[in-house]
Structure formats: C-alpha cells, structure tokens
Amino acid sequence: METSVFFLPDWPPDLSPLLWIALAVVGAALAGEWVRHHLGLPRITAYPVVGMLAAAIAGDRLVAAHGDWLRTGLDVALAILLFEMGSRVDLRWLRHNRWLLVTSLLESLAAFGAVFVVSRYLGLAMAPSVLLAAIGMATSPAVVMRVVAECNAQGQVSTRLLVLSALNTIYAVVAIHLATGALHQRYSGDWVLAIAHPLYLLGAGLLVGKLLAVAVSSLHRWLALRDEYASIVLLGLVLMTIGLIEALRLPVTLCMLFAGIVLRNGERRAWVFPHHFGSVGGVLVVMLFLVVGMQIKLEHLMTGGGLALLLIGARSLAKLCGVLVLARPAGVSWRQGLLLGLALAPAAGPVMVAAADLGRIYPDLQLTLVPVAMSAAAIMELAGPVIVALCLKWSGERRE
Amino acid sequence: MSSDTEYELQAFSQSAPLTLGVELELQIVSGQDYNLVGAAPDLLREMAGRQHPGDVKPEITDSMIELSTDICQDYQDALTQLRSIRYQLVSQADRLGILLSGGGTHPFQHWGHQAIFDAPRFHHLSQLYGYLAKQFTIFGQHVHIGCPDPDQALWLLHAFGRYIPHLITLSAASPFVQGIDTGFQSARLNSVFAFPLSGRAPFVLTWDDFAAYYRKMVATGVVKSMKDFYWDIRPKPEFGTIELRVMDTPLTVERAAQIAAYAQALARYLLQEKPFTPQEDDYLVYTYNRFQACRFGYDGTLVVPGSAEQRGIRDDILRTMAQIEMHAYDLGSTEALNLLRTEVLQGRNGASEVRDAWAREGSLEEVVRQGSERWAGRLT
DSSP states (O other): OTTTSTTSOOSSOOOOHHHHHHHHHHHHHHHHHHIIIIIOOOGGGHHHHHHHHHHHHHOTHHHHTTHHHHHHHHHHHHHHHHHHHHTTOOHHHHHHOHHHHHHHHHHHHHHHHHHHHHHHHTTOOHHHHHHHHHHHHOBOHHHHHHHHHHHTOOSHHHHHHHHHHHHHHHHHHHHHHHHHHHHHHHHHOOHHHHHHHHHHHHHHHHHHHHHHHHHHHHHHHHSOTTSTTHHHHHHHHHHHHHHHHHHTTOOHHHHHHHHHHHHHHSSSSOOOOOHHHHHHHHHHHHHHHHHHHHTOOHHHHHHTHHHHHHHHHHHHHHHHHHHHHTTTTTTOOHHHHHHHHHHTOOBOHHHHHHHHHHHHHOHHHHHHHHHHHHHHHHHHHHHHHHHHHHHHHHHTOOOO | OTTSOOOSOOOOOOOOTTOEEEEEEEEEEETTTSSBOOOHHHHHHHHTTOOOSSEEEEOSBTTEEEEEOOOBSSHHHHHHHHHHHHHHHHHHHHHHTEEEEOSSSOSSOOGGGOOBOSSHHHHHHHHHHTHHHHHTOOOEEEEEEEOSSHHHHHHHHHHHGGGHHHHHHHHOOBOEETTEEOSOSBOHHHHHTTSTTEEOOOSOOSHHHHHHHHHHHHHHTSOSSGGGOEESEEEETTTTEEEEEEEEOOSSHHHHHHHHHHHHHHHHHHHHHOOSOOOGGGGGGHHHHHHHHHHHGGGOEEEOTTSOOEEEHHHHHHHHHHHTHHHHHHHTOHHHHHHHHHHHHHTOOHHHHHHHHHHHHOOHHHHHHHHHHHHTTOOO
16 A cells, blocks of 8 residues: 555655755745844844754754755855955055054954953863954955845945955954964974964965955956856855865865955955855845754853853954044044944854864863853854944945 | 115125126045045035135035135235145045046036035025926135226126136036036036026116116016026126136136136227227127137127127137237236137137046046146146
C-alpha cells in the first residue's frame, strides 16, 4: 500500500534546513516592513530579532547545516558594504578638517581605554583585555551603512558617522592583529613571527584593495557602471577579490575598506558608488543580519550580561565624550556632536567574528573573553540599529 | 513678519548714483554624491562670526545660500569683496566636506528632494506656490545699481529692458535641468516664468504713478509687499536702487564682477547720454528677445525695439560694448569689459563651459565636481 504511489514523498515529508532558512528570510523581510510601517524604524532593526527567535525555535541545525554556504553569502554582503563604505571616505576632507581626523583618533582611543580599564577592573587578564579593547574601538560598518542608506540620510551627522566608522574599523582591525601578534609571541615566543604577521596583513591587504580599486576604476572608464547589468561585473570582481583574500588569508574587512578608499581617492574624478550595486548588497544584508541574529542565544544575553552592560556603557560614553570634546573645532553643533557620538555605539559584527576565531585558536580565552564579547555584541546587535536610526531621525537628516 | 501686508510703498532711499551691489545665490553640493544637499544651516552656523565684507543669508531651500556684497564703488571693489566672501565660504565648506558651485541650475538634482528652509517667509511661499516653490531651486545673480532719485530709477529700469538679452547671454549657465540637456543656455529663467507675478514691471515713469499701481495691487490682495513681484528688473526703494534679476549665477565670482561692471557702465551710458526714450511699445518684442537669449545665447536674434530690424545678439552686444567703452574707462572697468569681449568673440559663456565639460567627461557628477573646483578658484 505505502509503496504503490512511488512518486509521492514519504509522510511526513523531509523538510530541508534550506526551507527553514528561506522561511526565516521571508519572516524577517515581513517583520522589517512591519517595523518600518508601524514604528517608523528602519527595516534592519527587525532582522536580528527574527533571527534570534528563529534560532531559538529551530535550534542550532539551522545554521550548522548550511554554515559554509551562508558564510560565503555573508562575506559577499559584508564585502560590498565595506567597499561602499570605504568609497565614502574622502581623504581630502580629512586634510581640510584635521579636527575630524583628531576626533576619529580620540574617540577610538577613548573607547579602547574605557573597555580596557573596565575589563582589567573586572579581573580579566592583560591579553584578553587588550583584545576586547581593540574590538571595542570599531563601530559596526554594516549597521551604520544600512541605516544611513535606508533612511536616505544626508548631512553632517550621517556623513561623519560613515567616515568615523570606517576609520575606527580600520584601527580596530589593525589593533586586533597587533594584539594577535602579541599573543603569538606570548604563546610561541617567536618575535619574528609576531612582527611579520601584522605587517603582512596590512601590506597585502592594501595591495589587494589597490588591485580591486584599479580594476573597477579602469572598467569605469569605458563601461557605464551605473547600469544594472554592470552590477554583475562588479559582483564578479568582488567575488574574485574575496577568493583572493581567502587564499592569502587576509581580513576581508581591511581589504574591502582599503579598496573603497583607494577607489575614491586614487583619482580626482568624481566617483559615486553605483546605486544598483548598493541594492544588490542591500538585499544580501537581510541575510547578514538574520544570521547574526541566529547566533545570538538567550543565554548569551544572560551569562556575560552584567559585565557586558558595563562595557557597553563605558565604551559608548567614551565615544560620546571623544566626539563632543572636539565637536565645535571639527565644525558640528553641540547637538550634532551629541547625536554623532551616540550613533557610534553599535558594536562591530565582523570584529566580533575575529574574537570568536581567536577564542578557537587559543582555548584559554574561551572562558574569559568569548562570553563577554558575545554578550556585548548580542545586546548591541539588537539595540544598535535602533540607536543609529533614532540619532539620524533627531538630527533631521532622514529623507524618506 | 514678512507675511504682513505693507500697504504703502516705502519711500525711495538716497543712494550714490551708479554704485553697485551684487548678490549671488549658490548651490550647496554634497561631497559624497555631488547632488544638492541641505547644508545651509551648517554653513551659516560655521560662517557666524567670521570676518568678511557683505553678508551671507539663507535662501528658500536648504541647499541654497545667498551671498551679497556691501555697496561697491566700482568693478575692482566688487571683485575684491566677492573674492573675500568666497574665500571664507569655501574654507568653511571644506571643513564641512561640502562643495559650493555657481551655475543657474544644478544639472541633475530632483526638485522633489529639496527641503524648504525653516523660516516663516519660506514656509508661506511654499504653501502658496506648492511644488513651484521647490522647483524654484535655481540660482541667480542680482545686481543693484544706485539711482539718484526714484523717477530716474524708473526711467533707467525701462531703458534697461532692451539690454536684458545681453545680461542673459553673458551670464547663462544653466543648460541642464533634472539630468537633461534642455537645449537652452539659461533654462533657469523658464522656472521663473512659471510664477504669476514674473515678467516686466508696468510701464510707469514716475514714482507717484508707481506708488498708485502698487496700492492698486495691494488692494486686490494679490501682493503684500514688493518682494512678491518676481520681475526681471524691479525697483528696490529701501536701497534706492534698481535690481537686475535675469542673470544666472555665473561659474566664477570673476565673471559675476565683470557682468556687474558691464551693467554699471551701461547704466552710466544710458543716464548720461540718454540715447533713446523708453516707450511702452519697446515691450512688444521684449519676451521674444528674452526667449531668443535664453534659448540660443550669442547665436540668438533680437528685434531692435522701435524698429523691425533683426540683429544677432552677439553683434548687438559687441556694438553696445563699443558704445559704452568710454564709460567703462571712466568707471575703471576697462579690464572687465575687455575680458567679457573676449568671451563674446569666442562665443563662450557658462552654458558652453558646462556643455564642454559634459562632452569631455560624460558624467554629470564630474561636471558638478569641476564646477565646484572652478567656483573655489582652484581650476584654471
């Protein structure tokens, strides 16, 4: 009887995890529309929440079964985002407005110091404290880029937010690798290795970034990159770059930011990031935030909770002060400085991934660093987009 | 409050004859995407307390700003003042990561994206004119010329009517609108013509008659003050001047000063030599001539008022330059006149420069970027 209808599936049918992930994507997209319509918040605020809920319901198998596939997708989404963000950094502006550059250094240093002091005060060892502090410098490029893009915000707060985030992400990645170098020395006692590693990462990172920038700008000369179809060429180039980055074992974050910066500043000609290409990245970002949300577990929010909150508070305050102190010399009003300082709060996802990787390499850190970092990141992944969205709204730069 | 009605026309102030005042409306452009950006409040905040001649004021949308000189004696004075204000503005724009540009229109901005500057008068205008107010995101040069008394001001105003095509052609710098080459040299003026009170002033030659006309218009409820008239040339009683308003903002302050000097020399020629008497019938060909200048610039044809003679606009400008040469010399603006004449002979103006940049670069963003560099005086 059961075998007679051979073409029908078994009952109950075997639903693949892919189907569940797709369901979560649809759910996230709809929740995003709901949030936008009813709460007036950007869509991405809903994605991590839906991801967290989906993971809570479906369990670990959601991400585990498609880990590689998802990781590639996320790398592409992030790479495009960082590329675009880098191309928003106008080095000429930093030359004309030195105080902006000083602001950037000050707010990053302040965040580093605040996180370091709090970690040490709470009894963390030297090495994990330095790492945590380095991670704490970065503002999430993904959150900032997406919220600014979705609000269609333009003005001093949003432009400076993009520039400061790009710069502090660069500092953070460099600092993390310097710290990694220090850890290498500590764990293996080899000085040459410890110095050569960060140098290699920076040098090769710049080179790969330069390669992509040169490829894109020479294409730009004879191809109308504003065209939708040209997005395919760009996407291919970005994928090739990611392949190259992986082969060379370089950080995607650094290479793509450098690529954007070189592209924008390499020649005087006006460069505007192709709108359609930004949209391709924008769609992938649903996945990015969804998956980030899936990695948040409720116990993450609990375990490191107290320390995490203290860390977040100290870091946000440090960034706020760093921006406010130089607000007037840097050419923004007090109010704009306040909103800019607050909007720098979201913690960076990619840097957090680096922390997780380190935890895997050095199991000693597993117990001290990872729970706190994960907890702080989880809280900021949920709260970050809302904070940035509100700051942009109050700055009056939203143009929807 | 500007929305309160001024029932009586202000008395015409005293001003030294043939003094100059220049106002330029500027584009504020984003350094990110080269589109217009609503940074006027930021720029005004950073300009506050900086030393420069003249004044810097907000305009109807957030992406415009207006600079004006103090009263200038001559071309050199105007040029020095304009350069000094520009220097301060460009320094502050550099600090803010924004760009400033001349030109009558932004080549690819979309008017729907503009926000109205937060001031009662601008909100009132926006309410009254609807989308026209946002379409009014256009950038003009205004030149004030001091007049000894109101009757002479009106006489000069109407005598100037026949030279309007010259001023349009010399300043024209708005070929692109909303990303499209309109074929016009000054497409900006097409936006002005949409306003119900645009066009020319009524043909009255005494201040008493003009005051009577003003009272009648106020009584109809259509206007509340002189500011509601968008005429090509209008008297400005509080300054004691007539205000020429047909020019696009040129691409450089140097060109703006040259055009002001041309208008000044022309005014001296008209007032001292009185080469003709203005007639109501001069206006029969007025809108035709103005259209020809907007559309074709130097290659346009105008009809000489009071005759059926057709003349090329380029030819008419060169003849006029020969007639006013001595006056330009006496006013110390020979240099300005010579520079302008070279441009006329080469058939160049802002519109041709914008079109050349477009043909060379193939990207309107790059056209805007080069425009802002040219305005800042960094492009030779």
